[in-house]
Amino acid sequence: MRPREAYVSLYSDLSRRVHAEGLQRRRYAYYWTRFSAAVAAFVLVWVGVALLDDTWFQLLLAALLALVLAQFGFLGHDAAHRQVFASARWNEWSARIISGGFTGLSYGWWLHKHNRHHSGPNQEGRDPDIGPGVMAFTPGQALTRRGLAAAFTRRQGWWFFVLLPFEGVNLHVQSIRTLVGAAPVRRRAVEVSLVAARLGGYAAVLFLLLPPGKAAAFIAVQLGVFGVLLGGAFAPNHIGMPIVPADARPDFLRRQVLMSRNVSGGFLTAFFMGGLDQQIEHHLFPSMPRPSLRRAAGIVRAHCAQHGITYTESSLPQAFAAVVRHLNTVGLRGNDPFSCPLVSLYR
Numbered sequence: 001m002r003p004r005e006a007y008v009s010l011y012s013d014l015s016r017r018v019h020a021e022g023l024q025r026r027r028y029a030y031y032w033t034r035f036s037a038a039v040a041a042f043v044l045v046w047v048g049v050a051l052l053d054d055t056w057f058q059l060l061l062a063a064l065l066a067l068v069l070a071q072f073g074f075l076g077h078d079a080a081h082r083q084v085f086a087s088a089r090w091n092e093w094s095a096r097i098i099s100g101g102f103t104g105l106s107y108g109w110w111l112h113k114h115n116r117h118h119s120g121p122n123q124e125g126r127d128p129d130i131g132p133g134v135m136a137f138t139p140g141q142a143l144t145r146r147g148l149a150a151a152f153t154r155r156q157g158w159w160f161f162v163l164l165p166f167e168g169v170n171l172h173v174q175s176i177r178t179l180v181g182a183a184p185v186r187r188r189a190v191e192v193s194l195v196a197a198r199l200g201g202y203a204a205v206l207f208l209l210l211p212p213g214k215a216a217a218f219i220a221v222q223l224g225v226f227g228v229l230l231g232g233a234f235a236p237n238h239i240g241m242p243i244v245p246a247d248a249r250p251d252f253l254r255r256q257v258l259m260s261r262n263v264s265g266g267f268l269t270a271f272f273m274g275g276l277d278q279q280i281e282h283h284l285f286p287s288m289p290r291p292s293l294r295r296a297a298g299i300v301r302a303h304c305a306q307h308g309i310t311y312t313e314s315s316l317p318q319a320f321a322a323v324v325r326h327l328n329t330v331g332l333r334g335n336d337p338f339s340c341p342l343v344s345l346y347r
Contacts, residue, residue: 264277
């Protein structure tokens with residue numbers, strides 16, 4: 001068997017075992033329960049805002065609203081990956097309504113960006129999540145920095161936690177820029193209407209119910225906690241894992257396993273990370289319903305051990321420590337993130 005055929009067979013064998021266990025079967029009861037609970041919590045938060053009136057306790061509701069919106073974000077993510085319904089149309093419209101109507105984010109913008117990430121996680125020139133930005137993810141990016149930007153980059157791992165609360169603002173800005181820009185977006189008019197109604201109505205209700213200072217503080221707390229929850233769920237999954245050169249062509253199984261990190265923990269970890277704690281299984285089987293990922297992990301872990309493929313799992317503190325180490329080391333330009341067996345094989 002030629003190498004390419006062997007690599008395809010390696011993933012096919014794993015996929016057959018997963019399908020035989022019924023792990024790709026739709027989990028309607030799970031998702032309808034989650035949808036219902038999220039909508040109920042959303043309504044109750046706004047009822048609380050109306051009843052509390054002019055008090056700084058409103059900021060507690062702002063943090064709670066951020067938690068609810070993060071859960072909507074994870075549900076939108078699942079629907080966009082076609083994990084929820086058998087119908088592609090139902091999944092697409094569910095994701096679009098959840099993203100635009102509840103979280104105020106563009107489904108079209110997120111889908112394009114996220115699909116590119118899944119097709120080449122941690123690959124230079126392919127994964128937008130490690131593209132040039134505020135953070136430098138490769139020594140090459142760090143080398144282009146000068147002055148204050150270079151000084152920031154040398155300790156960017158610690159600045160990561162300072163910037164995390166601003167991720168909520170960044171997500172909204174990127175969504176709006178895409179919707180008003182020239183990039184093609186399916187159902188642009190629908191998305192613009194949903195996002196505009198959500199963001200405009202949100203601000204209008206707050207400034208009608210609360211004094212301007214408290215309304216502004218409510219928005220700031222909600223956006224800050226929202227950024228921490230979403231950014232904190234996505235960052236530990238890939239930052240600090242090997243970065244793949246643009247010209248490398250790894251097979252699908254190794255591309256997804258070696259560049260991803262699972263986060264161990266119990267119910268609370270899974271809840272706050274929206275199922276993304278099982279990142280390896282999610283990348284291998286993107287349409288697998290969230291509650292099946294943990295069951296699939298045992299099969300995937302054994303398969304990787306059998307074939308000598310490194311399977312990485314860390315606690316949440318360990319994962320964040322790896323994130324800080326990677327960002328700081330890249331900032332100091334003293335690390336070669338391409339050093340891994342996969343890269344040696346495919347360079």
